[in-house]
Amino acid sequence: MRQDSAMELAVEQQAVPQRDVRTLPKAHLHLHFTGSMRPTTLLELAEKHRVRLPEALSKGTPPKLRATDERGWFRFQRLYDTARSVLRDEQDIRRLVRETAEDEVADGSRWLEIQVDPTSYAPRLGGLIPALELILDAVAEAAGSTGVGIRVLVAANRMKSPMDARTLARLAVRYQDAGVVGFGLSNDERRGLARDFDRAFAIARRADLLAAPHGGELAGPESVRDCLDDLGAGRIGHGVRAAEDPRLMQRLADRQVTCEVCPASNVALGVYEQAPAVPLRRLFEAGVPIALGADDPLLFGSRLAAQYELARTVHGFSDAELAELARQSVRGSRAPEWVRKELLGEIDTWLTKPGAAVGS
Template sequence: MPGRTRSVHALPKAHLHLHFTGSMRVHTVREMADKHGLRLPPALTSQWPPQLSARDERGWFRFQRLYDSARACVQDEEDLRRIVREAAEDDAAEGSRWLELQVDPTTYAPFVGGLTPATEIILDEARLASGTTGTQVAIVIAASRMRHPLEARTLARLASQHAGYGPGSVVGFGLSNDERRGLTSEFEAAFRIARRAGLASVPHAGELLGADHVQVALDHLDPHRLGHGVRAVDNPEVLRRVVEKDITLEVCPGSNVALGVYRTLADVPLPRLLDAGAKVALGADDPLLFGTRLTDQYLSARKDHGLSDEVLADLARASIEGSRAPADVRREVLQGIDEWLTATPA
């Protein structure tokens, strides 16, 4: 069909759902493990990418254990800077012109003198990478559902101190980890702190749990975007509310399948979300553990759902429109999307 041969790598886009540790190249985590004298599990060495499922507590524990193994390899300033720089380089190679990299600095803080130094190192490298890679990098600070809600308030205040709208700034506040743990309502105060500073509210909701948890996030966290949010499709009323509130869904098909939310990529209800009028920004989530990157999500949209290049362009537009990119970056990316769509297919 016409338009099916345009390169998705060349399609300008934004990347709104990428986790700090999960963004690492697999050979990078191996090199860091060697550097610090650590031993990695086979799923990150000879058996990569790992076979995962998080449909039950045991499956999530295995996923979290692998994630923690990778995170333990990040132990100094050089490591932090390398992750940011390589994430920007990899995104630039895939046509991503704006990246909002999500990080919880809590784990890395002891190695560099505290939460503030860890955050400032990451922000400084985001500014440097923005000037050299072709991808503008901003940061989302995320609290963990596995920790006490009071810690989330501390992170929200930290994020507020560095709030801004350009590369090298904190642009959003998130809530990540297993949706089945903790009470979402208890994090409401932290999100109020972040919103007062002008930060985007970008909590995870609606992947491991269904539309009922999307509803809870809508009621208590006033989201601008939802990390995943794909399960909103399970309840037409919840999905209608998402559409009416103009909330962008950060849909990560590779993650959905790897964690057992859907059996195959063709089962991910991307067309149903789009038909309902939802704004969808595709994301890679954790390439280190899932083995797929940003353009793989666009290729799946084309191959597994038969979406045309016009629809792929709409997905790219939704990604930049749902971002916190400054006006000049938005204009440039949107113009690039139009040019990509009008170019003669290879």
């Protein structure tokens, strides 16, 4: 954006009261299970189970992270694993899901698709099947009490065996009628090849589960192409670096493959040095569907509404454009058709209301 245009936009935004992004109805499609935990809950559960937290997690503020090299990613993963270790019993799981749903309500999220690798919790919760059944039951309970629609994406770990991924894909299919809507692949996309997991994704796709692997964050646009070509991705976790390849952006736009862009975590992990460098505007103007996501609020310090605020204040998105981002998140979801229609109508209503000072 040219400097004079940016100044004009700033003047315009000061002159016209802006609508509160927290009241904008939206869907949240990129949120990890442990990473959705409140910092205060982490501290309380660590005390409950006598888990000693490293200083980076014990202060109640987001740790300083950078994962663009192997050492940085290892540190990030170690902190994440430590946070996960405080989730040890049924009450912990139900508390995390309930509080996450409450936080979604506060941010205007009306539909959440939360990602979880149940193998991470299985040893403490009685096994793989009991762990997933508990999570799904907690999700149904929290959805009922808060009014947020919640579904689950079962995610395999790229650092583990493709055979483990196939086991998880079959498990995801088995619980499709209990709240599982998709199958993902997380962890460092620079490690291993997407095609090593093609059989797992084929199992999921045959059952009409959404294929939503991570790609195009720590690795470049080639990782997005691999997700499309080798895994049949219908949605891309992150995908932000597709902006480096115009032909790939066109492909995503033509196929309407949604990218789950997480601006705050992109900066926190060092993918981009500063918030303005995240190519959110470039993807948007290329017609790539975008669903803004918070990724891991516990470690990155901001939840869903803050991503919309970043789009407004850093990338110059108008209220009409923010509403379109919200629509794209809804269209990219696996929400039932009636839920989509309802949310799209509420987004239109949000735009018809006069702007008010944020927080008023």
